[in-house]
Amino acid sequence: MMVIERASLLSLEEYARQRTEFRARVIAHKKSRKLALGPNVTLMFEDELTIRYQIQEMLRIERTFEEAGILDELEAYNPLVPDGHNWKATMLIEYPDEAERRQWLSRLIGIEDRVWVRVAGFDRVYAIADEDLERENDAKTSSVHFLRFELGQEGAAALKGGAALSAGIDHGAYAAVVDPVPEVVRLSLCGDLRV
Numbered sequence: 407m408m409v410i411e412r413a414s415l416l417s418l419e420e421y422a423r424q425r426t427e428f429r430a431r432v433i434a435h436k437k438s439r440k441l442a443l444g445p446n447v448t449l450m451f452e453d454e455l456t457i458r459y460q461i462q463e464m465l466r467i468e469r470t471f472e473e474a475g476i477l478d479e480l481e482a483y484n485p486l487v488p489d490g491h492n493w494k495a496t497m498l499i500e501y502p503d504e505a506e507r508r509q510w511l512s513r514l515i516g517i518e519d520r521v522w523v524r525v526a527g528f529d530r531v532y533a534i535a536d537e538d539l540e541r542e543n544d545a546k547t548s549s550v551h552f553l554r555f556e557l558g559q560e561g562a563a564a565l566k567g568g569a570a571l572s573a574g575i576d577h578g579a580y581a582a583v584v585d586p587v588p589e590v591v592r593l594s595l596c597g598d599l600r601v
Contacts, residue, residue, distance in 0.1 A: 409480075409484045409487065410454065410457065410458050410461060410480060410483070410484055410487065412476060412477065412480060414458075415458075415461065415462065415465070415476065415480075416462060417471070418465065418466060418469065418470075418471055421462050421465070421466055422466070425462075425466070428459065428462070429459070431455075432455060432456060432459040435455055435456070436450065436456060437590075438590045438591055438593075438594040439451040439452075439453065439456065439591065439594050439595070440591070441573060441584060441587060441588075441591055442584075443521070443573060443574060443575050443582040443584060444575070444580065444581075444582030446499060446500050446501055446510070446580070447497060447498070447499055447500070447517075447521075447575060447580065447582065448497070448498045448500060449495040449496070449497055449498075449521070449553070449573070450495060450496045450498065451493055451494070451495045451591075451594070451595055451598075452486050452487065452488070452494045452495060452496060453487065453488060453597075453598055454487050457483050457484070457486050457487050460483055460486075461479050461480065461483050464479050464483075465479060485537070485538065486552065488598045490598070490599060490600035491556065491557070491559075491562065491599070491600070492554050492555055492556045492557065493523070493554070493555045493557070493595055493598055494552070494553065494554050494555075495533075495552075495553045495554075495555070496550065496551075496552060496553075497518060497521060497533075497535075497550070497551040497552070497553050498549065498550060499511065499514060499517070499547070499548075499549045499550075499551075500549070507549065508546070510579075511546040511547050511548070511549060512545060512546045513579045513580075514547050514577060514579055514580055515542055515544075515546065515547045516542070516547070516577065517547060517551075517575060517577045517579075517580060518533060518535035518536060518541070518542075518547065518551040518553065519532065519533065519535055520532070520575055520576050520577040521533040521535075521553060521573075521574075521575050522573065522574055522575070522576065523555050523557070523571060523572070523573045523587075524571070524572045524573070524574075525557065525561040525562075525564050525565045525569050525570075525571055526564070526569040526570040526571070526572075527564060527569060528558075528560070528561045528564065531555050531556060531557055531558075531561070533553035533554065533555055534553070534554045534555075534556065535551050535552070535553050535554075536551055536552055537552070537554065538552065557599070559601060562599045562601045563601045565592070565595075565596055565599065566596050566599055566601055570585075570586040570587075570592070571586060571587040571591075571592045571595070572584060572585035572586055572587060573585075573587055
């Protein structure tokens, strides 16, 4: 697994000096890793850079400089970095109106298990969701889920060879398909795969 090492993190002082430039680079990078699945669900595909930024921001916000706290952040976030054989994504369920969001979160229980990607010529690969902790209960789901997609060696090789990619959700209360996934996103995700 690719991991972010303790020694590679910037100190709070050095991060403060580099933050504006680093943040601009990450925002530009994220544009090629964001995929809307219908009007209310977005996948943000994570990688080493997006997670590194998240760690540096958490350390900054919490003013963490002690070794134990830094190691805790690394332990929490490193599992979100893809390992070369999969993709990892943060799924956001977005309804701006709070009452509407509450209503939809009660209707969308289980949606995280119905998100899929498909390399042309292969079967759908459904997400493995929320491996760190349960994010729903009998009354509602969470507005944030963490997903992992295991493509398999053959699917990854086909994708890197130019095969098209599609994605979607087939939940009873919410369905969406993106076919094909925009080329800029497909190419960015290919960069996560080692085949």
